[in-house]
Amino acid sequence: DTAVSQTPKYLVTQMGNDKSIKCEQNLGHDTMYWYKQDSKKFLKIMFSYNNKELIINETVPNRFSPKSPDKAHLNLHINSLELGDSAVYFCASSQLAGVSYEQYFGPGTRLTVT
């Protein structure tokens, strides 16, 4: 009964490859997010979708493309991977139509680009 799940947990790939990370939430939330945590453990938002529509798009290279097939899923596709993309990527969800907007996080995907 995992609330926010991500696959894969670990991803090791070479520079120049294209990879995807998948996220699913079973909380019935209407908003999902992607965060990046760098090597210094600093956590920063990348994207947010509300009911499959993009509502936040931070200054992220256009090699990163989020896709939300439905409000329970938000996938992250990365083209032409670079060394600097190595990080832990977290998916999160919340209910924007509610009162608290409390965010729930997935376990993270550790991406290593060699």
Added chain:
Amino acid sequence: KQEVTQIPAALSVPEGENLVLNCSFTDSAIYNLQWFRQDPGKGLTSLLLIQSSQREQTSGRLNASLDKSSGRSTLYIAASQPGDSATYLCAPFPNQGGKLIFGQGTELSVKP
């Protein structure tokens, strides 16, 4: 632009001590503030959420306070245990919606 600072960056205490983690933020126009815990190699676990209209929120041995006007929140941990060892992050959520802004975290180590 919201900036969040957490002090101290790291803290090591013996088991049983009461401790306070500090979080300050520059923009007081927040809707709520969340405290999270992150264990090494794991995701974030939400500990407490304080609405902007609240002064404090309690869960077990944890108590979080919020002084929105001064841009400060504290997380009080009573009778600390080794299992409390983790990084603690605070993140205010703005009035206009959108994104959580995270501090750098306080890395807590509780020694048996």
